[in-house]
Amino acid sequence: DTGVSQDPRHKITKRGQNVTFRCDPISEHNRLYWYRQTLGQGPEFLTYFQNEAQLEKSRLLSDRFSAERPKGSFSTLEIQRTEQGDSAMYLCASSLAGSVGEQFFGPGTRLTVL
Amino acid sequence: RKEVEQDPGPFNVPEGATVAFNCTYSNSASQSFFWYRQDCRKEPKLLMSVYSSGNEDGRFTAQLNRASQYISLLIRDSKLSDSATYLCVVLGGGADGLTFGKGTHLIIQP
Numbered sequence: 553d554t555g556v557s558q559d560p561r562h563k564i565t566k567r568g569q570n571v572t573f574r575c576d577p578i579s580e581h582n583r584l585y586w587y588r589q590t591l592g593q594g595p596e597f598l599t600y601f602q603n604e605a606q607l608e609k610s611r612l613l614s615d616r617f618s619a620e621r622p623k624g625s626f627s628t629l630e631i632q633r634t635e636q637g638d639s640a641m642y643l644c645a646s647s648l649a650g651s652v653g654e655q656f657f658g659p660g661t662r663l664t665v666l
Numbered sequence: 667r668k669e670v671e672q673d674p675g676p677f678n679v680p681e682g683a684t685v686a687f688n689c690t691y692s693n694s695a696s697q698s699f700f701w702y703r704q705d706c707r708k709e710p711k712l713l714m715s716v717y718s719s720g721n722e723d724g725r726f727t728a729q730l731n732r733a734s735q736y737i738s739l740l741i742r743d744s745k746l747s748d749s750a751t752y753l754c755v756v757l758g759g760g761a762d763g764l765t766f767g768k769g770t771h772l773i774i775q776p
Contacts, residue, residue, distance in 0.1 A: 585764075587764075592674070592768065593768055594753050594755075594766030594767050594768050595764075595766050597763030597765065599763075608762055643710075652757060652762055652764075653700050653755075653764070654712050655764060657709035657710050657711070658709060659709055
């Protein structure tokens with residue numbers, strides 16, 4: 553399967569701990585996006601990269617969140633000092649720069665903060 | 667006011683019927699519009715793009731009214747497999763991330 557993959561699929565952590573998620577996009581896609589989705593809501597945009605450059609960050613992305621894409625391939629999203637309100641599905645998507653409306657999503661990482 | 671607003675439903679529709687749902691968007695600078703489909707506990711997937719001239723893909727027809735900032739999706743001859751959440755999506759207006767509505771939950775009943 554050459555789609556978008558995410559790891560882990562589920563993460564349970566205690567409040568105050570740090571967590572890191574990984575996303576591997578479709579190999580030829582130069583854009584990579586992170587979204588967060590909670591129950592009954594649509595995905596909310598967090599940030600995106602074009603190659604290794606982080607070009608946009610939503611105001612939803614507090615200073616406890618950091619994302620990287622060091623070599624322009626996979627990306628990591630780290631949440632420091634997790635809070636119960638961080639519990640959500642974290643979705644990664646990728647696209648070609650010329651087709652930003654056609655984003656391919658991974659299966660997501662479900663985070664539960666106890 | 668939410669940037670993209672949709673009626674969350676659920677819409678309960680008998681198999682074979684025609685169903686339509688709409689959404690409105692607030693940012694008049696938005697440039698591109700899409701419908702995504704999300705099955706229960708799955709990731710969203712692009713269903714179709716929405717063009718000013720309207721577009722059709724099989725049983726699905728999408729329309730855009732820029733003056734009213736309104737997008738619609740029509741599903742004809744609905745199938746059981748059409749049961750899903752349909753997400754109205756807007757791109758542009760100063761941001762390159764997609765802006766999603768909450769989604770409309772559609773249930774096709776046999």
